[in-house]
Amino acid sequence: MLFGAGGLIAQGQPGKRTPQLPERLFVDSVVASVNDSAILQSKLFATVSGSILGAEAQAGRSLTMNEIGQMTTRDLRSMISDYQMAQAARSFGNVPPQRFDMILESELERDKEDRRRDLGGWGELSAELERTGQTWRTYADGQRIEKLQMLAEQFSIYERLRKQSNLYLTPRMLRETYAQYKDQFVRPAMAQVSMVSFRGADAAERAAEASDLWADQVLTAREVADRYPPATPLLSMRAKSLQPRLRDFAIQGPVGNVSQPIPRPNGLVDVVKVMQFLPAKDGKFADPEVQSDIRRIASDKVIREFRAQALQRARQRTEVWIYQDGRRVPMR
Secondary structure, three states, X not given: OOOOHHXXXXXXXXXXXXXOOOOOOOOOOEEEEEOOEEEEHHHHHHHHHHHHHHHHHHHOOOOOHHHHHHHHHHHHHHHHHHXXXXXXHHHOOOOOHHHHHHHHHHHHHHHHHHHHHHHOOHHHHHHHHHHOOOOHHHHHHHHHHHHHHHHHHHHHHHHHHHHHHHHHOOHHHHHHHHHHOHHHOEEOOEEEEEEEEEOOOOHHHHHHHHHHHHHHOOOOHHHHHHHOOOEEEEEXXXXXXXXXXXXXXXOOOOOOOEOOOEEOOOOOEEEEEEEEEXXXXXXXXXXXXXXXXXXXXXXXXXXXXXXXXXXXXHXXXXXXXXXXXXXXXXXX
């Protein structure tokens, strides 16, 4: 972990972790700096708090201190990369310094007017800044970094792609992309099913009743088996792992389709319900919709490569320091 902020995020009321920031933060500190721009602890806390809440909602549990520490480190590194791109923005492209400053100030003024209009006036904007623990200075600095990062990406990625797209999205690259991602365009039908196997002298009759019920009601395989014992539920199986008659039914789809009773040689009788279904695809390279998807995938790949190249250049042009336990140390 880059510094000890993770534990502070988890502090709150006794016996309860509260990853949210307090409404007012009277004492702030610098956790990192990129050239002459500082990343404040309050800004990192706000970012990490949102990440924690989202991760806990997805996991359905509270995060451990180790997980919070890892998330804090990850978010700080991401913020540092954003600041590095922002600091290097003027060195990207061929925009004269005066023109660059005019573009930046125009973007900042537009953002300020949009916020004022959305909130209803300058007084309301000031009140909102106070509520979130910001000042005009911290707000303006944050917006400047955001706009500089946006301009850096515009000049180093999108302008480059616009001017030279014919050099990157060549027929050869498109065919290579199709070959690499062919399973997105050509695949057999796939299904995930639940199944109930009935046994006993009257298995066929009970299976028929269960099939009608399962088609009409939202029930799990276990609930169906419990209503018509003796029966064995199988909650989730891939269609390709089933016997031919069951597999052939499953890959016809759609979701929710329930089979009639299907007997087996050993005396068991099965009823299958399709829980997930993907139809077969046979997209040819020359198909217009396939061409559109291939170009999108190839463009996304080029953009990722351009962004990585731009970030590497930005890192070479910036100096990063981490502030840990009151000491300034270079970032490793």
